[in-house]
Amino acid sequence: MSRWAYVNGRFHPHGEAVVHVEDRGYQFADAVYEVWAVINGRLADFDGHMTRLGRSLDELRIEHPMSGASLLNVLRETVRRNRVRFGLCYIQISRGTARRDHPFPDPAVAPSVVITCKSLDRGAMETKAKKGVAVITQPDIRWGRCDIKTVGLLPNILAKQAAKERGAAEAWLVDDMGFVTEGSSTNAWIVDADGNLRTRDTQANILRGITRGNLLAVAKDAGVKVIEKPFTVEDAKQAREAFFTAASAFLTPVVSIDGTRIADGKPGPLTTRLRGLYFERAAELAV
Numbered sequence: 001m002s003r004w005a006y007v008n009g010r011f012h013p014h015g016e017a018v019v020h021v022e023d024r025g026y027q028f029a030d031a032v033y034e035v036w037a038v039i040n041g042r043l044a045d046f047d048g049h050m051t052r053l054g055r056s057l058d059e060l061r062i063e064h065p066m067s068g069a070s071l072l073n074v075l076r077e078t079v080r081r082n083r084v085r086f087g088l089c090y091i092q093i094s095r096g097t098a099r100r101d102h103p104f105p106d107p108a109v110a111p112s113v114v115i116t117c118k119s120l121d122r123g124a125m126e127t128k129a130k131k132g133v134a135v136i137t138q139p140d141i142r143w144g145r146c147d148i149k150t151v152g153l154l155p156n157i158l159a160k161q162a163a164k165e166r167g168a169a170e171a172w173l174v175d176d177m178g179f180v181t182e183g184s185s186t187n188a189w190i191v192d193a194d195g196n197l198r199t200r201d202t203q204a205n206i207l208r209g210i211t212r213g214n215l216l217a218v219a220k221d222a223g224v225k226v227i228e229k230p231f232t233v234e235d236a237k238q239a240r241e242a243f244f245t246a247a248s249a250f251l252t253p254v255v256s257i258d259g260t261r262i263a264d265g266k267p268g269p270l271t272t273r274l275r276g277l278y279f280e281r282a283a284e285l286a287v
């Protein structure tokens with residue numbers, strides 16, 4: 001089936017879609033991105049991801065290329081053209097194309113916009129979630145502004161590759177104090193020894209995951225006690241349950257950390273329950 005990509009105002013066959021060699025996203029990683037889950041052909045939490053995208057752009061003083069309403073139209077058209085029912089939709093916005101020089105282009109140039117979609121195998125994701133996945137830990141070597149969703153993902157990529165080479169699905173990043181910050185592309189959670197659902201607070205140098213924020217609300221509505229408090233790798237190994245969240249993973253149960261089995265080595269009951277509740281809510285609210 002033919003795939004389409006949106007680049008700077010036009011749709012192109014995916015294989016022919018290109019940006020300029022002097023695009024600042026390519027030259028400097030001077031660009032931000034955002035990711036929406038697509039459920040039943042609709043975008044999950046459009047507003048949440050849109051708000052974070054606006055904030056990422058503002059923090060880096062990159063111009064907003066279009067209104068939220070226009071962006072929703074283009075994203076929907078990209079989903080439609082690619083016939084995605086269940087999958088992911090990505091946008092990358094760079095500061096634009098200009099002769100290579102570190103400071104911002106002066107006068108400013110138009111930001112570059114790329115939008116792509118891909119289908120995911122829902123059955124395979126469900127099978128993975130039923131079994132649970134392994135994670136490893138890696139030192140968190142990222143910069144100090146992980147709250148901004150930039151395309152500068154090299155430390156994340158190295159961590160994910162290390163995980164893959166050790167047969168794990170994700171790498172949990174660990175700060176200098178020994179606390180888990182988040183995953184290389186997900187937020188990290190445990191159900192601690194006292195039965196509290198626990199994840200890192202957003203004062204820390206982490207991405208404020210949209211799935212994370214929504215899950216906090218789902219958990220509170222379900223009467224689950226949640227605390228936003230750092231946990232160590234040892235806390236995680238002794239946890240009753242563990243999982244990670246992202247638009248690309250929903251809630252994915254974790255059954256081992258650095259080779260140590262979590263509890264009985266199966267996805268935990270609270271994780272499984274919350275995964276169901278989360279998915280229902282996300283599907284209902286998708287636009």
Ligand code: PMP
Pocket residue numbers: 035156182183184185186187207208209210211212245246247248
């Ligand atoms: N942390 C990092 C480093 C990520 O890259 C992502 C996914 N983009 C997340 C957390 C999860 O964020 P979200 O729930 O908004 O997908």
